[in-house]
Amino acid sequence: MINTDIAIIGAGPVGLFAIFEAGLLKMRCHLIDYLPQAGGQLSEIYPKKPIYDIPGYPTIMAQELVDKLKEQAAPFHPGYTLGERIESLEKRAEADFVLTTNMGTEIHCKVVVIAAGLGCFEPRKPEVENLEKFENGKGVSYMVLDPEHYRNKKVIIAGGGDSALDWTIFLADVAKELTLVHRSESFRGAPDSVSKVMALSASGKINLLLNSNLSTVNGSTNLETVTIINPKTNEQKIVEADNLIPLFGLSPKLGPIEHWKLNLDKNAIEVNTEDYSTNIPGIYAIGDINTYKNKLKLILCGFHEAALMSHSAYKYINPGVKYTMKYTTVNGVNEF
Numbered sequence: 001m002i003n004t005d006i007a008i009i010g011a012g013p014v015g016l017f018a019i020f021e022a023g024l025l026k027m028r029c030h031l032i033d034y035l036p037q038a039g040g041q042l043s044e045i046y047p048k049k050p051i052y053d054i055p056g057y058p059t060i061m062a063q064e065l066v067d068k069l070k071e072q073a074a075p076f077h078p079g080y081t082l083g084e085r086i087e088s089l090e091k092r093a094e095a096d097f098v099l100t101t102n103m104g105t106e107i108h109c110k111v112v113v114i115a116a117g118l119g120c121f122e123p124r125k126p127e128v129e130n131l132e133k134f135e136n137g138k139g140v141s142y143m144v145l146d147p148e149h150y151r152n153k154k155v156i157i158a159g160g161g162d163s164a165l166d167w168t169i170f171l172a173d174v175a176k177e178l179t180l181v182h183r184s185e186s187f188r189g190a191p192d193s194v195s196k197v198m199a200l201s202a203s204g205k206i207n208l209l210l211n212s213n214l215s216t217v218n219g220s221t222n223l224e225t226v227t228i229i230n231p232k233t234n235e236q237k238i239v240e241a242d243n244l245i246p247l248f249g250l251s252p253k254l255g256p257i258e259h260w261k262l263n264l265d266k267n268a269i270e271v272n273t274e275d276y277s278t279n280i281p282g283i284y285a286i287g288d289i290n291t292y293k294n295k296l297k298l299i300l301c302g303f304h305e306a307a308l309m310s311h312s313a314y315k316y317i318n319p320g321v322k323y324t325m326k327y328t329t330v331n332g333v334n335e336f
Helices: 013-024 040-044 062-076 162-171 191-202 255-259 299-317
Strands: 006-009 029-033 079-082 086-093 096-101 106-109 111-114 120-123 154-158 177-181 207-209 213-218 225-230 235-240 243-246 250-253 268-270 283-285
Touching: 006 013, 006 096, 006 106, 013 029, 013 040, 013 062, 013 299, 029 106, 040 062, 086 255, 096 111, 111 299, 154 162, 154 235, 162 177, 162 191, 191 207, 213 243, 283 299
Parallel strands: 006 029, 006 111, 029 079, 111 283, 154 177, 154 243, 177 207
Antiparallel strands: 086 096, 096 106, 120 250, 213 225, 225 235
């Protein structure tokens, strides 16, 4: 169980900046994100893309911005739960929310801030029967959180993009036996990565199954075997596996948030522009996930929203307590 003042759903740039703004007001934050690292789209989709509209930076690379935001937030010692998705939200007491993830992690907080960008990035799952039976620690996962988990295991990776190629190269020296399954003969990833994977296959370091699809997954409690089929020849191959990692990319979805009785406009959360609060007291939405008249989906607008949200959250957590804002040029940044 985790206790914090503010639980922030989404560890993208706006969520990271909210840590800093809340920290100035002596409120502790804990961030939750389904992706395995902080940074949201910036880290997952375009880490090397230049950004031109961040004040003070004529140009800054996306991952560099994430790194600087994490450095800025570090004095306030935020907590992170990464690689897990919020499944439920419950109001248990007058001033307490409880968030529960798909892995059973509970986060208790006074305020919930939804900074989920375009929504929860969910994996594109292959159409394989009973795949869900082996999720949540039973053999099937859609991202690599800890490479050491696959040490001396029999692992199957499915996919043909950069992520599948990169993890095949990395885990070739970790796994006991590694198989890469791809539906085509050509890959979508970087040519250098393709060359390395082909070399690993030629040397017998990995098993490479091209023109192949996942067919069935089998096992009693945990994953034991995966059946792979060549759709051209209908030839089937049963491969022993401790772990299956389908890497077919991510797609943004609102996810469980749409069931929380928030006022929604399509896939965005309606907010009050005075403080970016939602229709539920104690829940705020900042960044691309919210909507209001004349909304601009810009990172710098999300930063502004994070600042106003933090001052409102302080009043919500500390009713009746007077606070006088002081500039950081006067007070500096005092960690806690």
